[in-house]
Amino acid sequence: MFGRTDYWNHAGKTGALLLVLAALLIGLPLAGAAVAGRDLAPYLEFPPRTRFVPHAPFSWPVFIALAAALAAAVLPFVVRVARAGVFRQPRRYPFPWWGWLGIGILTAAWVLAWNRFAWLGALQAHTFTPLWIGYILVVSALTVRRTRRCLLRDRPLRFLALFPLSAAFWWFFEYLNRFVQNWHYAGIAELTAAEYFWRATLPFSTVLPAVLVTRDWLASFPRLDRAFGNFHSIVVPHPAPLAWATLVAAGAGLAAIAAWPDYLFALLWIAPLLIIVPLQAVAGDETIFSRIHAGDWRAVVLPAIAALTCGFFWELWNYRSLARWEYTIPFVQRFEVFEMPLLGYAGYLPFGLECAAFAGLILKGTSKNSVLPTEHRVHCGDAEARSD
Numbered sequence: 001m002f003g004r005t006d007y008w009n010h011a012g013k014t015g016a017l018l019l020v021l022a023a024l025l026i027g028l029p030l031a032g033a034a035v036a037g038r039d040l041a042p043y044l045e046f047p048p049r050t051r052f053v054p055h056a057p058f059s060w061p062v063f064i065a066l067a068a069a070l071a072a073a074v075l076p077f078v079v080r081v082a083r084a085g086v087f088r089q090p091r092r093y094p095f096p097w098w099g100w101l102g103i104g105i106l107t108a109a110w111v112l113a114w115n116r117f118a119w120l121g122a123l124q125a126h127t128f129t130p131l132w133i134g135y136i137l138v139v140s141a142l143t144v145r146r147t148r149r150c151l152l153r154d155r156p157l158r159f160l161a162l163f164p165l166s167a168a169f170w171w172f173f174e175y176l177n178r179f180v181q182n183w184h185y186a187g188i189a190e191l192t193a194a195e196y197f198w199r200a201t202l203p204f205s206t207v208l209p210a211v212l213v214t215r216d217w218l219a220s221f222p223r224l225d226r227a228f229g230n231f232h233s234i235v236v237p238h239p240a241p242l243a244w245a246t247l248v249a250a251g252a253g254l255a256a257i258a259a260w261p262d263y264l265f266a267l268l269w270i271a272p273l274l275i276i277v278p279l280q281a282v283a284g285d286e287t288i289f290s291r292i293h294a295g296d297w298r299a300v301v302l303p304a305i306a307a308l309t310c311g312f313f314w315e316l317w318n319y320r321s322l323a324r325w326e327y328t329i330p331f332v333q334r335f336e337v338f339e340m341p342l343l344g345y346a347g348y349l350p351f352g353l354e355c356a357a358f359a360g361l362i363l364k365g366t367s368k369n370s371v372l373p374t375e376h377r378v379h380c381g382d383a384e385a386r387s388d
Contacts, residue, residue, distance in 0.1 A: 014361060017279050024251060024275055025172050029179045032255035043178045043258070047188050047196035053181040055330040056262045062331040063343065070346050077228075077301060084227035090220070093148045099141020106134025114320040125187070125199065125323040132206035135313065139213045146220040151213060158363055159209065166208035167201045169358055173268065174200070179258045180265040183325045199323070207310075211355040214306035224302065233295040243278035250274035262330040269347040269354075276357045288357050300353060307352025308345065315340045 033040060042052045112120060113127035136152075143150040151159045177183060188196055218224055236242055250271045257264045257271075277287045288299045315338040318324050326339055335342040 013283060013285075017283060017361065020279060021272075021275060022172075024254070025272060026175065028251055028254040029176065029257050033179065033258035035255075036259040038258055045178075046193050047191055048174075048178060048184070049189055051181060051184060051328075053179075053261050055181075055328050055333070057331075058334045059331045063334070066332060066343055066346075070343065080227045080231060081223060084223045087222040087226070090146055090222065093145055095145050096141050096153070098137055099144070102134045102137025102141060104134075105130055106138060109134055110317070113317060113322075116322070126202070128203040128317065128321060128323060129206060131317050132203065132210055136206065136209050136213055139210075139217050143213065143217045143220060146217070150216060161363065162209045162212065162359070163205040165358075165362055167205040169355075170204040170207050171201075172272065174204075176254075176257075176268045176272075180261040180268055182265055182268065182329050183327050185323070185325050187323060208355055208359060210310050211303065211306050211352060212359055214309050215302045215352075215356065218302050218305055218309075219298065224305075225298065228297040228301045230295050231297045233293055235293045239281060243281040246274050247278040247282070250278075265330060266347070269350050273350050273354045273357060276354065276361065280357070280361065285361075288353055288360065299356065303352035303356035304349040305352070307348040307355060311340075311345055311348035311351075315345075 030040060030043065033043060042050050109127050109130035112124070113131060116124065140150040140152040144153060185200075191199065250267070253264055253267045254271050257267055277289060280287045288303070291297075291299055319338040324339070327333065327336075327341060327344060329341055329344055332341050332343045337345070
């Protein structure tokens with residue numbers, strides 16, 4: 001267990017890492033824009049009404065190249081799951097009452113979001129948050145049904161802490177998006193800065209809880225546990241130089257993102273991860289990649305799948321909502337699934353890792369060897385993987 005001194009040492013180290021992370025994410029793109037001779041005012045406009053970044057048209061060669069690279073990266077993981085074997089269904093536990101409440105909230109919010117009831121008035125623009133509150137309750141209840149445990153029930157204070165942390169977390173992505181303008185929001189032209197802030201912050205607060213409860217639910221499946229608990233091991237012979245090199249490369253990319261947004265837009269989703277993880281490594285902390293040397297990929301794969309799962313529902317529920325976003329992504333703006341271009345869904349994979357890394361950094365539990373908060377680790381009970 002952490003002693004009081006250990007707690008304050010950890011808190012101080014975490015605070016320092018967060019300050020460095022925030023300074024790099026905020027300062028590097030803005031400094032790069034200034035060096036490139038850009039007017040900084042549009043990047044800092046709030047609410048972000050002006051669309052000032054031109055985007056390259058669709059390109060078949062780029063689309064095919066990116067699709068092939070993505071398929072090559074994902075295929076080994078798909079094959080691994082397919083070959084994981086057949087498992088008995090785990091024991092089922094009672095579905096908690098608040099799970100039924102979540103189903104009711106989710107159903108009602110979905111009906112309200114996709115219709116335009118006159119009596120709903122101004123509340124029509126605020127249906128996204130209850131949709132995700134319902135989702136979080138339902139997925140947490142499904143996890144209890146499979147494992148008897150979930151973060152909401154076992155560690156309610158830490159669960160609630162995820163909501164304000166999530167809002168701050170996502171605002172960084174909104175800021176980075178100003179330099180590439182890959183998405184924009186409809187219907188914000190008449191909002192004041194305060195109205196826009198609160199209207200956006202409420203749904204932003206559900207991002208981390210949604211991804212993390214989905215990750216914990218996925219971790220209850222024996223097939224995924226067996227597939228990625230003992231996968232290929234990768235040993236990095238010189239981790240410290242690699243961490244510094246990665247940090248420098250990610251920082252340089254962020255500094256250049258305003259100058260070449262069409263070519264560096266993917267850094268919006270990748271660079272935060274490539275800064276968080278090296279900072280943790282340089283500080284001597286474990287990261288979401290630390291267990292790969294032993295072949296344990298669960299801390300990497302499960303958050304990625306969780307974010308992709310949430311991404312599907314984000315795009316689904318956004319599609320017919322009144323308060324909604326639209327995409328303008330260079331080179332691949334075609335074959336939309338809802339509003340999102342097909343290849344754009346790949347961005348949710350590294351985003352899931354960023355969610356896990358950020359949560360692990362902020363809410364690190366009492367186990368020194370745990371990359372994730374202690375209460376986030378799945379306790380499957382009778383759901384342990386056993387092949388027939």
